[in-house]
Structure formats: structure tokens, C-alpha cells
Amino acid sequence: MDNKGFELQEGLPNSIPYNHHKETYATPAQEKRNPCSLMRIFLVCFLACLVTTSIGVLILSLVYVGSVNEKASREVINREINPNPPQKQAETRYSFLNRLGKSKEYLFEGGAIRWARFRKNPQDYNNENELSFGNSISSHRSKMTVATLRILGNGLRVPHWHFNANEHGFLIQGKAWIGVVDDGANTVATFNVTVGQVLFFPMNTLHWVKCVSDEDCLFILFFTTHDELKTLDMDDAFFETPEDVASRSLKPEGGVEFIRTFKKPAADQAINLPGNLMDLVQNANYVQAADTLVWQYFYDLKGSKQFIYSGGIIQWARHRKNGAGLSDKEKIYSDSINRHSDTLTLGTLRIYSNSLRQPHFHFNAHEMGYVISGCGVVGVVGDQPVDEFSVEVGDVFFFPIGTQHYIKSTCVEDFYMILAFNTGNQLETLDMDDYFHATADHILAQLFRKKQDEFKKIPKFQDDQAVIKP
Template sequence: MDNLAFETHEDAKQKVVSEGKVNTSRMEKTKQWSLMSIFLVCLLACTITTVIGVLIVSLVYVNNPQPHSEPGAQSLQTAIPMVPKAVDPKFQFLNHLSKSKVFEFPGGAIQWARYRNNANDYLSIEEEAFGSSLNSQRSQMSFGTLRIKSSGLRAPHWHFNANEHGYLVQGTAWVGVVDDGAVITTYNVTAGQVIFFPKNTVHWIKNVGSEDCFFLLFFSTHEELQTLDVDDVFFSTPEDIASRSLKPEGGINFIRTFHKQEEDQGVNLPPNLAELVVNANYSQSPDNFVWRYFYDLKGSKEHRFPGGIIQLAQYWKNRSELSHNEKIFSEFLNQHQKALTLSTLRIYNNGLRQPHFHFNANEMGYVISGCAKVGIINAQSFTEFNIHIGDVIFFPTGTQHYIKSTCDEDLLLILAFSTGDQLQTLDMDDYLQATADHILAQLFFKKQSEFKKIPQFKEDQAVNLP
């Protein structure tokens, strides 16, 4: 028998299930639409935010195309690289030393025109250009000025990688040198004289006058100068090692009484010096020791020209005209590798050190007085610039250059040349006179007879006057 009630219940159940499926399908579709709406709204918001951000950044960049470099802002610097400022080519040959950093010490000051391993140690791109030029040209030269106050002391020290040549512009100094045999040589120096310290030779300079000493120092290296002071060595040595080496009265307890000063003592001048030193002795060693390290440049032979004077502290192949003491210096200089030649060049007002070049040496100079126009002719270009007191100049080997005095007072230069041999130089008038007329005629498209107009002078015209 059929159960109608049961059939009715089953029909109702199927209807409910069917309606449930429809409702579930509708709910799933509604849920999917809601998620899609949220996604679209988020995407639209992100798009709008990005557009606004780009507009803001663009406006900021337009108003400030070179953003400030704040600490930690490396990503911005990387994204927008800075274009380095161009450097005037003259700074390959010129250093305005007066604008360089002054290293102050209790007893004086030092300034440098030299190459540095760390480019951040340069104060300017011009200074860096000069230092890089010295290094790339393998100049065998560095330069520094040393000012020592009255009673001040350039601490005993030595240089690992360079000979040192100095010229005293002003003052009176007492110098000491300790050579490899522990032989001490001491001597007195006055203005216009030259001092020489071979590489790895311990030496000191003491101002024994009432005015400042002012030295011009040349070093025979184009690398970073390496120097070590005696006090730095002492305080870096373990106490027991220092005690066993020196064997002082009181042993290690005596060593412990030494205390390193907070301020660098490179140029030393204690405030209580009168209490510390009661019997100073500034004696001079015998001449045969002194003249190895000392040369009286101002008292040496003057090579006179119509427009000026040159004096040289160098090795001479022909030493017949040298004094006994000058021969000692000349021979000792030539015994050392990478020694330098020093010279003074005085040019009268409107005088010209005519175009010339050196076969066997780079040249570096410092302006002591006067002013001038300098011209440099090398394989790539011609460069001309003015120089004044305190400027440093550099001429690579074989580079033709000239110097014309442009002030009312004499131009006075101290020059260093990167050779311990006799300096070899050729002037323009000499090599043109030595060239056959017909060769010059062919070269310059001028008649051979025209070159008879260039006179030959009996007197050397290396430094001439109109």
C-alpha cells in the first residue's frame, strides 16, 4: 500500500534540498563577487597612490635635481649618480699650497703637496689632480713645508721610502743625523743652505734662533710618504722589551715613568721646556761628516745670465771647480739611489727662463718671492698659468716649459730635480741653432736665408732679458 504521507514528506525534503542548493549557489556567487569587488577597489587605490607618489617625486626632483646626501641615504645616491666636476688641466702642474690643510703641532706646522693613497685625504679635486699627476708620472717627488717655532723640535724620525732634501728659507737650526753605524753628525744651518737625509736615516731639526725656521722639503717618492717618529716607536714597544733593550737604572719601573702626550709631538715644544733642559749643547761635528749632509747653496758658484742667476746643489761629473767640502757632498749624493738635485733660480723683473726641457729628471719648484707666468708644452696640449708666492709647480721629464717673471720684484724659486746625477737640460735657442738651416727651411716653409736672422750670442741666454 502506498504511503501518501511518506511520499509527501519525501517530496518536501527534495524541495528543501533543491532550494538549499540554489541558495548555496547564490551565496557562493555573492561571496565571489564581494571578493572581486574588494580586489578591484584595492587595485584602484594602489594605482591612484602610485600615480600620486610619482607626481610628488617628479615635482621634488624638478625643484631639487641634486638631492642632499644625508647619512644613510645611499639608495638615493645610487639611483641618481652625481657627475664629477671637471678639473682645469693646469692643476696637473700647479698646486696652491696655501689652500691645503695645515697640520698643527705644539712646536710648529707642516703642509703637503703630495700623493695620497686615500682620495678622501685631499681637500679639493684640484689638490687631488696634482697628487695624482705626481704619482702617474712617477715623478719621484713629494713636497712639504715645515715651520718650527723658536726652541721647537722636529722630533727624531726617519722615512722608509724616500731620501729627504731641505732648503732653509728663514731662521737658524741645529740638525742631527744618526747613520747606519750609529755615528752622530750634528751641524748648524742658516737661511739659503741645503740639508740632505738619506732614506732610513734618523734625523732631527731644532730651532735655535729667535725667529721661526721655515724649511722647504723635497722627498724622493711619488708614493705615500712613510715616516716613523722615535717617540711613536718607544710607546709602541712593550715595557719589558724597552727595559731589556735600554737597561735603564730602575729597570721597567723607569720605563713606566714615560707617558705619551695626547697631542702629536711631531714638532715638539713643551710648555715647561726651561725646567726640562738646563744645559743644551749645539756643537758641530768635523767637516768630513757634516758636508755629507749639508751644502752651502747660497755660498756656491753663481751661474749668471742676462736675466737671472742659477745655483745648484748637485752631483758634478767634473769636480775641478768645487771646493773640498762641495766635493764631499757631490760624491755622497751620487752614492744614494733616487737622490735629488736642488737649485735656486732667480729671475729679474721681465726676465725669462726660456723654453727648455730636462732629459733625465722631473722638476718640482716652490715660489719664495715674486710672481710669474708659466707655460708647459707637452705631447697633448699647451697650458699656461700664473704663479705666486707659496705655489708649487711640477714639470715631467722631457716636457718643454718656460717661466717669465711678471712682478716688479725678482722671482725666486727653489727647484728640485729627480736625479742624483748631473742634470741634463736643453734650451730652445740651443737646439734650434744646432739644427741645419735647410732643415728648418723645409720644416717651417721659409727660405733658408731667413734663419740667418736668428742671432748667436756669446753669453748663454738660458735666463734672458729683452
């Protein structure tokens, strides 16, 4: 192209450029080689970048794959070592609290059961909170498991026995007829229970519970084990027995052919209520046995002496060493639970609105409670810090032996609960005001860094201050 000005505008001059620094000139031959050299340099640099990038990507890929394989290997090893990996951690309060009223209901033909208990397989718990409570009662060796039993009107908790626990029950609703068969069936104790009364079934004693009211019967039950409860129902024992053995034992008319007429239901009959019950039963006689027999297994807690405080009332179904304050019938029950091993002391606690069961602890028993009505706040001072927590109807709380605790009523209505203590001996308790007054003033002064005279400001009352007003 002859237009030199156009070529200059494209930056490709034909004129010899001047080097201002060295004052030398580029030759025409050098000028012709420059575009080619620049292209080679560009290509070499581009290729080097590609190679470097490829190597980098390859290294990163190898590192990533190695990391993933290492993580997968660790997960496999962890699963082999711990096939049940830990679940989400529960709050500390659930070592002492179980929302039993909101837990899973196990339904049967004639009613339902809810459990607050230990389970050997962690997968059998419904959530991490129930697991925390189960582990707590087990690790403290509490010898207590709690459940609610609902039996529909005319329903039956079938005859059964427990291999590893005594059973204590408290009737919250309805009316029931109870049967207890002792060793060799020499005596059969049958009796009625109404709301507020207690029943007791020793370990390995066959017993049944028949709801004889139109409304449902509702029991709160305590079992003296912190392991999984082991129970055998009469119908299960029968159907597991060979036909010829059952026939030779019962000697029925028709022999083994009669035994074969029994058909095992498909569903568990733990709480039984056949649809054709009226066709099956023509005459039901709810016999009351002699008092001397009945009171081994029964206690009229609602009708017992009331221990009245400024802030509430406590009633007891318990053993007393000297029998003081007990009627002749109550002494029978007291001796019965003391004679059997691993029995419980039961009591009801009513706290008036805004009143307080003051801080205290028990020397010789774990404590478990079930809220029947009202609501409140519980405080626990033990081997780990726990914030106050609220409790309401259907909740269960647990206080390990020696753990200081208090209960405040926070509702307008009374706060009413049933309590169980894992001792068949006389319960031993110490309240905060009692141990403060029993401690020398000069010891308190040194401990709390306050002048000794300051502790004269803490009054001492003649009346027991177990349950107090605000």
C-alpha cells in the same frame, strides 16, 4: 506660461521650428525628447573624459615611478662599482700647479706642516685641484713630494726616519741645529744651517731638526716619493715597544719601573715644544761635527758659485761627473747624493724683473719648484694643451720629464724660487735656442714652410742664454 514672447527670449520655443534645408517639420513628440537626449550625451561625454583622464594619469604615474626606480637602481649600482664618485673636474693647469701656501696647515705643538703630495684616498684631498696635482705627480712617477715645515723658536722636529724616501731641505728663514745618526750610530753628524743652505737625509736615516733662533724656522722639503710618505717618529717607536723589551734594551736604572714613568702625550708630537721646556733643559750644547762628516748631509747653496746670465742667476747643489768647479767640501756632498739611490739635485733660480727662463726641457729628470719671493707666469708644452698660469709666493709647480716649459718674471721684485730635480746624476737640459741652432736650416725651412735664408735672422750668442732679458 502664457507669455510666448518670454519663452522665445529663453530659447525654448513652443512653436514648431522650420527646417530650411529639408523643408520638414519636427513633431511635438520629438520636441519633448530633445532636452533629455542632450543631457544624456553631455553626461556620457563627461564620463568618458573622466575615464580617459584617469587612465592617462595612471599611465603617467606608472612611467614616472618606473623611471625613478630605474634611476635609483643605477645610482646604487654605480655606488657599488665606484664607491668614490668623481669630483668636479679641475682645470688642466692643476696637473702642474699646487697652491701650497694656501692649503691646509696641519698644526702641532711646536709648528705646522703643509703638503703637496699624493694621497691614496681621494677623500683625503681638500679640493679637486689638490687631487689633480697629486694624481699628476703619481701618474708621472715623479719620485717627488713637497712640503713646508715651520718650527717655532726652540721647537723641535723630533728624531724620526722615512721608510720610503730620501729628504732634501732648503732653509728659508731662521737658524737650525741638525742631527743625523748613521748605521750603528758609529758617527753622528751635527751641524748648524742658516738661510739659503741645504740639508740631505738619506732614506731610513734617523735625524732631527731643532730651531735655535728666536724667530720661526721655515723649511721647504722635498721627499723622493710619489706615493704616500711613510715616517716613524722616535717617541712613537718607543711607546709601541713593550715595556719589558724597552727595559732590556736600554737597561735604565730602575729597570721596567723607569720605563713606566714615560707618559705618552695625547697629541702628536711630530713638532714638539713643551710649555715647561726651560725646566726640562738646563744646558743645550749645539755641537758642530767634522766637515768631512757634515758635508755628506749639508751644502752651502747660498755660498756656492753663481752662474750669472743677463736675466738672472742660478746656483746648484748637485752632482758633477768630473767634479769641475766644486770645492773639496762640495765634492763630498756631490759624491754623497750620487752614492745614494733616488736623490735630488737642488738649485735656486733668480729671474730679474720682466726677464725669462727660456723654454727648455730635461732629459733625465722631473722638476718641481717652490716660489720664495716675487711672482711670474709659467708656460708648459707637453702631451696636453695648457694655458699660461700665474704663480706667486707659496706656490708649487711641476714639470714632467721631457715637458718643455718656461718661466717669466712679472713683478717689480726678482722672482726667486728653489728647484728640485729627481736625479742624483748630472742634470741634462736642452734650451730652445740651442736646439734651433743645432737643427739644419734646410730642415727648419721644410718644417716651418719658410725660405732657408730666413733662419739666418736667428742670432747665435757666445754667452749662454738660459735666463734672458726682455
